[in-house]
Amino acid sequence: MSAKPKNNAEDNADKPSEIGLRKGLTSYGDKGFSLFLRKAFIKGAGYTNSALDRPVIGIINTGSAYNPCHGNMPQLLEAVKRGVMLAGGLPMEFPTISIHESFAAPTSMYLRNLMSMDTEEMLRAQPMDAVVMIGGCDKTVPAQMMGAASAGLPAIQLITGSMLTGSHRSERVGACTDCRRYWGKFRAGEIDAIEKDEVNDQLVASVGTCSVMGTASTMACISEALGMTVPGGATPPAVTADRIRVAEETGTCAVQMAKTGLTIDKILTADAFENAIRVLLAIGGSTNGLVHLAAIAGRMGLEIDLEALDKMGNETPVLVDLKPSGDHYMENFHDAGGMTTLLRELKPLLKLNALTVTGKTLGEEIDAAPPSFKQDVVRKINNPIYPRGSIAVLHGNLAPGGAIIKQSAADEKLMEHEGRAVVFENAADLANRIDSPDLDVTSEDILVLKNIGPKGAPGMPEAGYIPIPMKLARAGVKDIVRISDGRMSGTAFGTIVLHVTPESAIGGPLAHVHNGDRIRLSVKNREISLLISDAELAKRIQENPITSPTAERGYKKLFLDTVTQADQGVDFDFLRAVKMVGKTPQA
Ligand code: FES
Numbered sequence: 001m002s003a004k005p006k007n008n009a010e011d012n013a014d015k016p017s018e019i020g021l022r023k024g025l026t027s028y029g030d031k032g033f034s035l036f037l038r039k040a041f042i043k044g045a046g047y048t049n050s051a052l053d054r055p056v057i058g059i060i061n062t063g064s065a066y067n068p069c070h071g072n073m074p075q076l077l078e079a080v081k082r083g084v085m086l087a088g089g090l091p092m093e094f095p096t097i098s099i100h101e102s103f104a105a106p107t108s109m110y111l112r113n114l115m116s117m118d119t120e121e122m123l124r125a126q127p128m129d130a131v132v133m134i135g136g137c138d139k140t141v142p143a144q145m146m147g148a149a150s151a152g153l154p155a156i157q158l159i160t161g162s163m164l165t166g167s168h169r170s171e172r173v174g175a176c177t178d179c180r181r182y183w184g185k186f187r188a189g190e191i192d193a194i195e196k197d198e199v200n201d202q203l204v205a206s207v208g209t210c211s212v213m214g215t216a217s218t219m220a221c222i223s224e225a226l227g228m229t230v231p232g233g234a235t236p237p238a239v240t241a242d243r244i245r246v247a248e249e250t251g252t253c254a255v256q257m258a259k260t261g262l263t264i265d266k267i268l269t270a271d272a273f274e275n276a277i278r279v280l281l282a283i284g285g286s287t288n289g290l291v292h293l294a295a296i297a298g299r300m301g302l303e304i305d306l307e308a309l310d311k312m313g314n315e316t317p318v319l320v321d322l323k324p325s326g327d328h329y330m331e332n333f334h335d336a337g338g339m340t341t342l343l344r345e346l347k348p349l350l351k352l353n354a355l356t357v358t359g360k361t362l363g364e365e366i367d368a369a370p371p372s373f374k375q376d377v378v379r380k381i382n383n384p385i386y387p388r389g390s391i392a393v394l395h396g397n398l399a400p401g402g403a404i405i406k407q408s409a410a411d412e413k414l415m416e417h418e419g420r421a422v423v424f425e426n427a428a429d430l431a432n433r434i435d436s437p438d439l440d441v442t443s444e445d446i447l448v449l450k451n452i453g454p455k456g457a458p459g460m461p462e463a464g465y466i467p468i469p470m471k472l473a474r475a476g477v478k479d480i481v482r483i484s485d486g487r488m489s490g491t492a493f494g495t496i497v498l499h500v501t502p503e504s505a506i507g508g509p510l511a512h513v514h515n516g517d518r519i520r521l522s523v524k525n526r527e528i529s530l531l532i533s534d535a536e537l538a539k540r541i542q543e544n545p546i547t548s549p550t551a552e553r554g555y556k557k558l559f560l561d562t563v564t565q566a567d568q569g570v571d572f573d574f575l576r577a578v579k580m581v582g583k584t585p586q587a
Contacts, residue, residue, distance in 0.1 A: 071207025110459030119147025126320025136160030208238030227356030281389030284325030286490020313389025399499030452486030453503025506565025
C-alpha cells in the first residue's frame with residue numbers, strides 16, 4: 001500500500017526554516033508552489049513525505065567508464081547511502097564531471113577548474129544540508145574541495161582509495177613510478193617490446209588510484225590532514241572492506257555535520273592548511289599538492305606563503321617510506337596504520353586545535369586513535385628517510401615569482417650544479433628533437449623546456465619530467481638537471497625544477513633563455529639563476545616581446561583570459577575569494 005500523503009504544515013514554504021528539500025527553491029515567484037512542484041516531481045521516484053522530511057545529504061558520483069581510478073564507485077555509493085540512512089538522513093546521489101589523468105587532453109589540469117565550477121554550482125543549485133564528495137584521481141579531490149570551499153556547505157571528502165600492486169616476473173610493481181621506470185628501461189634498450197607489453201598488464205592490478213605517493217595519494221593524505229575526511233580516510237585501498245567501512249562512516253558523519261551546521265569554513269582554516277603543508281612535506285608528497293593547496297586556500301581567502309613553507313621544510317623531515325622518495329606502496333602505508341601513525345609522529349609540529357569533520361579537533365582524534373605498533377613504513381622523527389621537507393622553494397632571475405624542486409626525489413650530486421642550457425621552445429619541439437642522435441647534449445647540460453605553464457600549453461601539463469635524451473639514456477645516464485614552467489607527476493623522480501613563475505608564455509625570463517646560456521642551480525642557496533647580466537636580459541626582453549596566448553571562444557577563452565600562475569594555484573582569478581584575509585603557514 002502506498003504511503004498516505006501527510007497534511008504537512010511545513011508545506012507552506014514561507015514558514016519552515018531552510019533545510020532539506022526546502023532549500024534553494026526554484027524561482028517561480030511563489031515559494032509554496034515551488035516546494036509543491038519539487039515534491040511532486042521527487043515523488044515520481046517513489047519517495048514518501050517521511051523520507052523527504054529528513055536532512056538531505058548530497059553525494060557526488062564521479063563514476064565514469066573513462067575513470068578506472070573511481071571504479072569502486074558503486075560500492076562506495078551504496079555504503080555512503082547506508083551510513084546516511086542509519087543516521088536518519090536522506091541520501092541524494094548526483095553526478096558531476098569526472099577527470100582521469102590518462103583520458104583528459106590536453107591535460108587533466110586544464111579541466112580541474114571546470115570540475116570545481118561544476119561542483120560549486122551544483123552544490124548551490126540543488127537542495128542539500130551537507131555533501132559527501134567522492135573523488136580520488138589526481139585532479140578530482142582538489143576540484144571538489146575548491147568547489148565546496150566556495151559553496152560553503154558542510155562538506156566531507158571520501159577518497160576512492162589506492163589500487164593494489166601487481167607482480168612482474170616476481171617483482172612487485174605499481175602505477176606509476178614503475179610505469180616510468182619500465183618505460184625508461186625500454187627507451188634505454190634494457191628490456192624488449194615483449195617484456196614492455198608483459199609489464200603493462202601488471203602495473204595497474206585493480207581499480208583505484210595510483211599506488212605510490214603520487215598526486216592522488218598526496219591529496220588523500222592532505223584531505224585527512226585538513227580534517228576533511230573521517231579519521232583513517234586517506235589510506236585504505238579501493239577494493240578493501242576498510243574502504244567500504246570508511247564510506248559508511250562518511251555517510252553517517254555527513255548527517256551529523258548537517259545537524260550541527262559544521263560548515264567547511266570552520267574546517268578549512270589557516271591552521272588546517274598549515275597541517276596540510278606539514279604533511280605534504282613529511283610524506284614526500286607530489287609537488288602538485290602545493291598547486292592544489294594554493295587553489296583551495298585561495299578560495300578561503302588565504303595565500304600560501306612560499307618563504308614560510310620553505311622554512312617549515314627545514315624542520316619537517318620526510319618520514320613516509322613510499323615510492324618515489326622511498327620503497328613502499330600505499331597499501332603498506334595503510335597496513336602501517338596510515339595517517340594516524342604519521343600524525344602521531346608529527347604531533348609536536350601540528351596545530352592540534354584545528355577542527356575536523358567529526359566535530360572533534362585533530363589533537364582529539366590523534367589521542368583517540370588505536371595504539372601504535374611496530375612497522376617499517378612511517379619512520380620515527382629522529383630517523384627520517386630524508387632529513388628535510390620534500391619540497392624546496394627556489395628564487396633567482398630565472399624565476400622572480402619562485403620555482404620549486406622536489407629535493408627528496410632529486411640526485412644529491414646534481415643539486416649544486418652549473419651547466420649549459422639546451423633549450424626546447426615547447427612540447428612539440430621537445431618531442432621532435434629529444435631523441436635525435438644529432439642533439440648537442442651531455443650529461444652536464446641543463447635541459448630547459450618553455451611554454452608548458454598555465455597558459456603556455458595550456459593547462460600546465462605534467463611535461464616537466466623531460467625524458468633523458470635517448471643518446472644519454474643509452475649511455476647509462478639516469479638523471480640530468482631539467483627546468484620548466486610546467487608540472488611533474490608525483491610519481492616521477494629526478495633533479496627537476498618546476499613551476500617557474502612567471503611562465504614563459506606571458507614573458508617570464510624563462511622565455512629569453514638561449515641555447516648555450518649558463519644556468520646555476522643551488523638547492524642549498526635556494527637559487528635558480530640565468531648567468532647573464534641584467535642589461536642582456538633587458539635587451540632580450542625588448543628585442544623579443546612575448547604576446548600571451550588567447551582563444552576566440554569557449555572554455556579555452558575563459559581559461560586563457562583568467563587563469564592565474566602556479567603560486568596562486570592555477571585557479572581562475574574570478575573564482576578566488578573576493579577578499580584575501582591572510583597567509584598560511586605562519587612561520
Ligand atoms: Fe588516477 Fe593516477 S591515474 S590516480
